[in-house]
Amino acid sequence: MKKRILITAGGTAEKIDQVRSITNHSTGKLGSFIADLFLKHDYQVDYVTTASALRPTAQINLTVEEITDTQQLDERLTFLLTKNRYDAVIHSMAVSDFTPVKSYTQKDFVEQINQHFLKSGLPLTEADLANMIETPVATTTSKISSNTDYLFLALKQTPKVIQKIKVLQPDTLLVSFKLLVDVPKAELLQVALASMQKNQGDFVLANDLTTIKGQAHTGYLLNKEGQIVGEAQTKEAIAQLITQTILNEGTKEV
């Protein structure tokens, strides 16, 4: 039976209102390279990406699905992982950790907080604040008024989509990504390892934004045991490293 892989790439965008979003930067280039390599190796590739991200060049045995926000990503991946059996899942999409819940003008925000003070006379607690944010409001603004010096945006954590992957498909090989910004290598590797373990991943590609520039892109591929199975200095080389590692695992299984 034809081998099948699920690849995510690009960056999500969480709506603030009808005309504004919080976007996670990602060109999707690395994901498109990985997809093209697996297509060369005759895999069926299911590619989940975002509107502005780059696409794989090859077309045969490729299905592309577009999502916008984490909610849609969650629904899409749950559907695909329930419907198809994947030999591997490579989750390279930059997924927003937070999504906007409410926005307040300076005036509204002060009023909201003072309501609590005046009622209870007590300092604010984290629970008070959470409660204030989660309390539904009657009117929803389709476009935020700019008639305030300051605007307050309350965001809440998005569901960790990646943690569902192994739950829905325990036997698939999961490659996750960890991007940090300007940290020592030791810290990068340790944080990447911890995130892989939390997601029950099999491999994690650890990279630091400060090493990504044009063609240059330093990446360390770690296995479950935290060993560096490979290191690469360009997007092409990282794609090769990940692809070859998955292919080797595949043959091991046989």
Added chain:
Amino acid sequence: MKKRILITAGGTAEKIDQVRSITNHSTGKLGSFIADLFLKHDYQVDYVTTASALRPTAQINLTVEEITDTQQLDERLTFLLTKNRYDAVIHSMAVSDFTPVKSYTQKDFVEQINQHFLKSGLPLTEADLANMIETPVATTTSKISSNTDYLFLALKQTPKVIQKIKVLQPDTLLVSFKLLVDVPKAELLQVALASMQKNQGDFVLANDLTTIKGQAHTGYLLNKEGQIVGEAQTKEAIAQLITQTILNEGTKEV
């Protein structure tokens, strides 16, 4: 002497941290159509746009400059309007009204607010809140930690770049845009007129997001007196309407 026009198109992106931005949606398609029409009429076109926006198809007599956020837009327009004399400025770029100043975890935010409350025993004022936001912090996070249920983003108003245009070049013809979401036509026209007058504009294109879909795009072009000088139902037709109106004004002047 060759006629010269400055056109802005696309949407700005304001950095939250190294990997996230607040973006204003805009394909830049309408601006690119307008630019192509003025190039056909042998204008020199200075085109200020953003990375992901569409470009004009014609190339001769066109200079394209790319900006990312409102700060860069401000600097770029100030430079161009000081350096060159423009017969007209068409400001179709979707410019962010707010830019992130600080982000707080749930815990940090509650602490900050309570510090004030416990010190003074008084309710919070808008000034207190503004002061809290504007007080510089020693550590700046290059990537926001996701280790909090809620995140608070404090944003401040960006400088109104459009209001500088007529100050720097009183004799140019300024066409501004006003986009609202799902309001009655009368309200749309009234708000658009008010914004044009505030910016000392000569014309304003009033449009409502709910009428923009694929090729369909309803726009009303208002003059200083608030009269509708034209109405169009597609991006192409809006571009034609704006271009023809500016060309007519140009000949009037002669």
